[in-house]
Amino acid sequence: MALGRDYHGQDCGMGRALEVVGERWTLLIVQNAMFGVRRFNDFLTRLDIPKAVLAERLKHLVDYGVMEKRNYQGSPPRYEYELTERGRELWLPVYILTGWGQRITDKEAPRTFHHAECGAQLDEAGACPNCGSVPIEKVEMRPGPGPKRTDPVSRAMNRPRRLLEPIVREQ
């Protein structure tokens, strides 16, 4: 059944949040940007979605101030997408939802998340058990025991790395 994109008539911030990040795949795009994916083709490699869907989702995120689009090559023109402050503020819901979804699978996690300064694994709410709240820039992602994708972008993530650090594909 068709439903409009917006949530007119809802009185709370959740309706607004879903207008911006509630479309299918959008939170996975935001999550991959947190993992360091910036280039259109790298998002495509990680997500297996049609180009037109990815382009539409990225444009929507740029329009709503969640990502910035930047030209990084002139000829042919190539763009990368980086999370704004507003986009980085989605870290905790992305982290907590990811953990929640992982717990209802029968698999182990492909990646674990740690406080870069003390090494402790973040708790279910995204805090460091030793030091309290951790900004996204201070989170280190490490390969976990669970199964992982084998595409080149996923492989480039497969070492300990800070969130937001740009992915460099193997050549």
Added chain:
Amino acid sequence: MALGRDYHGQDCGMGRALEVVGERWTLLIVQNAMFGVRRFNDFLTRLDIPKAVLAERLKHLVDYGVMEKRNYQGSPPRYEYELTERGRELWLPVYILTGWGQRITDKEAPRTFHHAECGAQLDEAGACPNCGSVPIEKVEMRPGPGPKRTDPVSRAMNRPRRLLEPIVREQ
């Protein structure tokens, strides 16, 4: 563009989470259950969505163990829906996304959220600034300064109340 409901090929918990709660309106249904809505017609009153969409979303949430369906009246049969433990675990992402969405509107919040035991307003991450993490059962919702819906279910929310406490409509 049509996209399947599932996220086969994604290696992380976010794909799974979105399979369960990523459909349009689903997180608003979960949020309203946290606010105390339990009955089909009360969800309908708050959300202005077609009955068939609401019924499909509730069935999906029951199928995935996020809500339980319970018969509360025999003839005609009537059902209510209550969050399971798995569903209540979505409190923090729901709270944080709601605050994030609120901050990108130009309106004040219709409701504020407090630690019931000390009265302090929760911070952006859903913790009490005095006491630390707060389970959903210990959160008190209070009417905020922003505009509110005027339907009977929304009016019944319009006093300080604990989350999960069942809504009783005005007669």
